[in-house]
Amino acid sequence: MEDDVLDRLGNGQGLSKIIEDVFKRLLDDPRVKNRFRGRDIEQIKQGFTEYLQSLFTKNSNMYTGLPLSEIFAGLGITKHEVDVFFYHLEEAASDAAVSHTTIQTVLTTLSSLRSEVEGK
Template identity: 20%
Template structure:
């Protein structure tokens, strides 16, 4: 398949819908919502759309070191990371993303674990 994962997920509009629905799930989850308690969620959604777009092949650049800096003080553990990835997976399934694309997305995001989990 020649289309990037980003294109398979609907490009910019698809990312926007996915990110919006993803954060609805995350904010409703008491295990991880405290990480966003003082966040500007519109800004957070923009950052996540950019990050996911780059991770999924939009052609935009994204410096993974930004993730390390942004998450350094959060003290997020592996369980938190896994829970957030689970919400992403559930969101993608809700959007009826084909299983192969869903697996590719989860694998791609899982590769950023070391930049987000600090302990």
């Protein structure tokens, strides 16, 4: 199932385009753009792309970054900020012609990781 989700996202190249679009939207969004000030956006995009590829493939060794709980420790990310991220992810995937079912699968999977991101 996991590899099928990655296929439906367009594999590495398609997923990279979606992530590029997500971050363009986030950086233009006044609700969250300041969260990225002074950060290496290219590194964040690359890490997130690798994380999603690892999450939706049987090759869990693809992601070599820190655990999410360590990445987000001390940042105080709010539920609202995560919701904004999910909104932009949904819009970018939809614009990339990803099916509603696949988008919901991705969002459901990522929602299960909220506790590792929010309020740390």
